[in-house]
Amino acid sequence: EIVLTQSPGTLSLSPGERATLSCRASRSLTPNYLAWYQQRPGQAPRLLIYDASLRATGIPDRFSGSGSGTDFTLTISRLEPEDFAVYYCQQYSTSLYSFGQGTKLEIK
Amino acid sequence: QVQLVQSGSELKKPGASVKVSCRASGYSFTTYGVNWLRQAPGQGLEWLGWITTDTGNPTYAQDLTGRFVFSLDTSVSTAYLQINSLRAEDTAVYYCGREGYSYKAVDYWGQGTLVTVSS
Numbered sequence: 001e002i003v004l005t006q007s008p009g010t011l012s013l014s015p016g017e018r019a020t021l022s023c024r025a026s027r028s029l030t031p032n033y034l035a036w037y038q039q040r041p042g043q044a045p046r047l048l049i050y051d052a053s054l055r056a057t058g059i060p061d062r063f064s065g066s067g068s069g070t071d072f073t074l075t076i077s078r079l080e081p082e083d084f085a086v087y088y089c090q091q092y093s094t095s096l097y098s099f100g101q102g103t104k105l106e107i108k
Numbered sequence: 109q110v111q112l113v114q115s116g117s118e119l120k121k122p123g124a125s126v127k128v129s130c131r132a133s134g135y136s137f138t139t140y141g142v143n144w145l146r147q148a149p150g151q152g153l154e155w156l157g158w159i160t161t162d163t164g165n166p167t168y169a170q171d172l173t174g175r176f177v178f179s180l181d182t183s184v185s186t187a188y189l190q191i192n193s194l195r196a197e198d199t200a201v202y203y204c205g206r207e208g209y210s211y212k213a214v215d216y217w218g219q220g221t222l223v224t225v226s227s
Contacts, residue, residue: 001170035213037153044203044217045153051211088153092212096170097143102152 002026002091006100012108019076021103023089028069033093036065036074039102040085048087049074079105110134112204112218119224120194128221130187130204137185138162141207143214144178144189146200154200158207159187194225 003026013019023034032052037045047056049065052072062077076083084107089100115129130142144156157168159178166178177190187204202221205214 033212035211037214039153044220045214046217047208047213047215050208050213050215054211056208056213056215090153090155090213095167097155097158097212099153099155 001096002029002094002098004089004091004098004100006087006089006103008103009101010104010106012106013079014108015079015081017079019074019079019083019105021074021076021087021105023067023072023074023100025070025072025091029091029093030069031093032068032072033091034065034067034072035090035092036063037088037090038083038085039088040082045088076105081107110206110216112206112216114202114204114218114221117222117224119226121227122194122196122225124194124225125190125192126194126223127188127190128202128204128223130189130218132185132187132206135206138182140209141212142178142180142187143205143207144176144187145203145205145214147203147220148197148200151200156189161187191223194223196225198223199225 005024007022034052036049039045053065086102111133113131138161143158159166175192179188204218206216208215
């Protein structure tokens with residue numbers, strides 16, 4: 001099973017700042033089948049990025065994904081108030097998928 | 109529009125069974141696989157597995173002990189998750205989710221079903 005480790009656990013930033021979230025895999029993802037989800041309190045998760053760098057339908061272009069192999073990044077270029085939430089990465093590169101433990105993005 | 113509507117909250121005693129349903133609408137049910145996931149209170153997401161909706165072939169996460177069963181009724185575009193021999197640690201919100209057309213990430217989610225296991 002591939003283990004995903006997200007960092008940092010909590011990120012404190014202000015609206016308008018740039019956020020960089022990391023997801024590291026215990027072994028290389030081939031292909032780069034990695035997704036990023038946003039989860040607000042009391043809501044189901046929402047798909048942001050799939051296949052490491054492709055934005056899902058309706059996702060603003062301030063969200064971008066990058067990376068390959070074992071190191072992946074979600075970048076939010078300019079934080080809006082609604083972006084403060086928990087973010088999860090997920091790999092679906094093997095037949096058994098797995099999630100990272102999450103990064104909480106909080107208002108500073 | 110694509111919708112996944114799950115059954116309501118359940119309160120069960122340890123050792124009992126529960127069956128959660130996930131009714132799909134707005135698309136061809138047998139074209140997209142269905143994932144099952146859960147989230148314990150205050151915790152992260154856990155992937156439980158998925159089921160192909162054309163053949164009904166399930167794949168279960170490595171950690172599951174055989175108490176979890178995925179099934180389908182394609183005549184009503186519904187996927188089911190049954191959990192047997194419930195334990196307190198099964199208390200969680202259970203989600204179903206549809207995979208994407210050309211990718212396996214979950215692009216549409218059900219609203220979640222809270223299953224509480226308590227004596």
